[in-house]
Amino acid sequence: MSTPHKAGFVNIFGAPNAGKSTLLNALLGEYLVITSPKVQTTRHRILGILTEPGYQIVFSDTPGIIEPKYALHRKMMMQVKSALEDADVAVLMHDITQPMEEIEHIDAELKLKVPVVLLLNKADLIKDTAELQRIKDAFQQRFPNYLVETISAAGKKNLEKIIPFILEHLPEAPPFYPEDSMSDRSTRFFVSELIREQIYHLFKEEIPYHAAVLIRSYEEKTTLDVIKADIIVTRETQKVILIGKGGTLIKKLGIEARKKIEEFVGRKVHLELFVKVRPKWRDTDTYLSEYGYN
Numbered sequence: 576m577s578t579p580h581k582a583g584f585v586n587i588f589g590a591p592n593a594g595k596s597t598l599l600n601a602l603l604g605e606y607l608v609i610t611s612p613k614v615q616t617t618r619h620r621i622l623g624i625l626t627e628p629g630y631q632i633v634f635s636d637t638p639g640i641i642e643p644k645y646a647l648h649r650k651m652m653m654q655v656k657s658a659l660e661d662a663d664v665a666v667l668m669h670d671i672t673q674p675m676e677e678i679e680h681i682d683a684e685l686k687l688k689v690p691v692v693l694l695l696n697k698a699d700l701i702k703d704t705a706e707l708q709r710i711k712d713a714f715q716q717r718f719p720n721y722l723v724e725t726i727s728a729a730g731k732k733n734l735e736k737i738i739p740f741i742l743e744h745l746p747e748a749p750p751f752y753p754e755d756s757m758s759d760r761s762t763r764f765f766v767s768e769l770i771r772e773q774i775y776h777l778f779k780e781e782i783p784y785h786a787a788v789l790i791r792s793y794e795e796k797t798t799l800d801v802i803k804a805d806i807i808v809t810r811e812t813q814k815v816i817l818i819g820k821g822g823t824l825i826k827k828l829g830i831e832a833r834k835k836i837e838e839f840v841g842r843k844v845h846l847e848l849f850v851k852v853r854p855k856w857r858d859t860d861t862y863l864s865e866y867g868y869n
């Protein structure tokens with residue numbers, strides 16, 4: 576007799592920059608979630624789906640846990656809360672170079688009632704193996720009910736125990752999603768994330784935090800995809816910076832984003848970017864819904 580099919584939901588929690596998106600990408604083997612050295616890149620709740628013979632795991636990568644400062648932040652916190660309600664297993668991620676209090680605080684806030692694997696990420700940064708073991712032991716002692724592992728999400732090191740742990744605690748169920756679905760987000764969403772990622776790469780602090788990307792239109796023509804996107808910023812000065820002298824920067828942004836999008840959709844792409852100023856988009860519910868932060 577064959578073993579019954581398992582399926583369920585896994586939520587990944589951790590402080591901003593702990594490496595949640597990197598882990599999800601490593602586990603799913605696809606370029607699904609944008610990563611960046613800056614905090615707060617993950618504004619959406621993204622579902623990545625791992626479908627293998629015999630099981631299906633639905634992952635959500637929740638936004639970094641932060642104090643809600645703007646309406647946008649409040650929406651992010653609401654996503655964290657809603658993610659809590661439907662999980663079978665939780666993955667807690669901690670940057671091993673950060674103090675233990677950081678994850679203690681998150682753990683206390685979450686009050687998790689499901690099995691937990693605590694991943695001490697960026698273990699590659701601790702060169703001394705005895706020191707690494709000492710840290711692991713300290714965390715295991717502090718969290719005796721959790722499976723504690725030291726990993727490197729970026730280096731894809733020591734990830735082998737994660738999936739078996741999840742499977743052990745996943746209920747018997749048929750798959751929730753069709754086998755070929757990688758994510759419940761549309762191509763448009765990933766395209767806007769890829770554009771946003773390039774904004775992160777090309778500009779310093781202020782611009783990325785104030786910019787949103789909205790796909791105006793997406794047309795699949797016979798030879799290529801034609802995409803028109805708005806980059807929304809809060810101030811005229813930011814628009815000037817984004818466009819650059821004689822349009823040099825927006826052009827560079829367009830070229831880099833187009834290359835990434837072409838890789839992602841596997842087709843030629845024509846990308847047109849427009850920069851728009853909306854002074855209060857971060858704090859206005861209507862704008863937030865219009866731009867998909869719901």
Ligand SMILES: Nc1nc2c(ncn2[C@@H]2O[C@H](COP(=O)(O)OP(=O)(O)OP(=O)(O)O)[C@@H](O)[C@H]2O)c(=O)[nH]1
Nearest residue numbers: 592593594595596597612615617639697727728729
């Ligand atoms: N040295 C090292 N760096 C890592 C590792 N995993 C992730 N990083 C880096 O840590 C930074 C944050 O990684 P992300 O995956 O974006 O973190 P996140 O938790 O999703 O962050 P938010 O989206 O802000 O919640 C990036 O610069 C990664 O390259 C690792 O195993 N080792």
